[in-house]
Amino acid sequence: MEQIDSVTKLIAIYKKLPGIGSKTAERLAYATLSFSDEEIEEFVSSLKYVNEHVHSCPKCGMKIDTDKCPICDDPTRDESTLLVLIDAKNILTFEKTNKYNGKYFVLGNTLSPLKGRGPDDIRINELKDLVSKGTIKEVILACSSTLDGELTASYIHKILSEFPVKITRLAYGLPIGADLEYVDELTIERSLRGRLDMKEGD
Numbered sequence: 001m002e003q004i005d006s007v008t009k010l011i012a013i014y015k016k017l018p019g020i021g022s023k024t025a026e027r028l029a030y031a032t033l034s035f036s037d038e039e040i041e042e043f044v045s046s047l048k049y050v051n052e053h054v055h056s057c058p059k060c061g062m063k064i065d066t067d068k069c070p071i072c073d074d075p076t077r078d079e080s081t082l083l084v085l086i087d088a089k090n091i092l093t094f095e096k097t098n099k100y101n102g103k104y105f106v107l108g109n110t111l112s113p114l115k116g117r118g119p120d121d122i123r124i125n126e127l128k129d130l131v132s133k134g135t136i137k138e139v140i141l142a143c144s145s146t147l148d149g150e151l152t153a154s155y156i157h158k159i160l161s162e163f164p165v166k167i168t169r170l171a172y173g174l175p176i177g178a179d180l181e182y183v184d185e186l187t188i189e190r191s192l193r194g195r196l197d198m199k200e201g202d
Ligand SMILES: [Zn+2]
Pocket: 057, 058, 059, 060, 061, 062, 069, 070, 071, 072, 073
């Protein structure tokens, strides 16, 4: 006999999550079936809550659930340094080191000729607008050292070179092809401390 329809639907939803294959999705679906009514209620309401309240900060691009951004609206953060990342979730990787007190900017994507992603698919105009205001003295590029990440970094370097701003990149302490998500805090901290000037280094 085949899986009943309602459970098949639930399995299909779990399979949409990253890193979840058919077997794991099936296990998760069956685990959900043994939730109490209260647990189901909590599960559903937290999904609804994030769906209704979590949005990207219009300035930095970080995911927030309030009107104020804990980074952009914090007057103690150094406005002259901007760390540029691909993905919003990587902000926490840097925050955990407690060694960075500047601001952030999330591009939202990498350029990728193979996947058909060009300049219109990243927040390059917002970044240009921000840098053109003149407050920022250093832009640190923290794109992953994947092929697409490298391409994105050199594109941003080219675009921002018309402004009087220092452009640096994370030091090569990071493994080649590493997704920043999987790099430990100490490596991130070292890579940040030993950052290289892109005008000399590249
Ligand atoms: Zn923000």
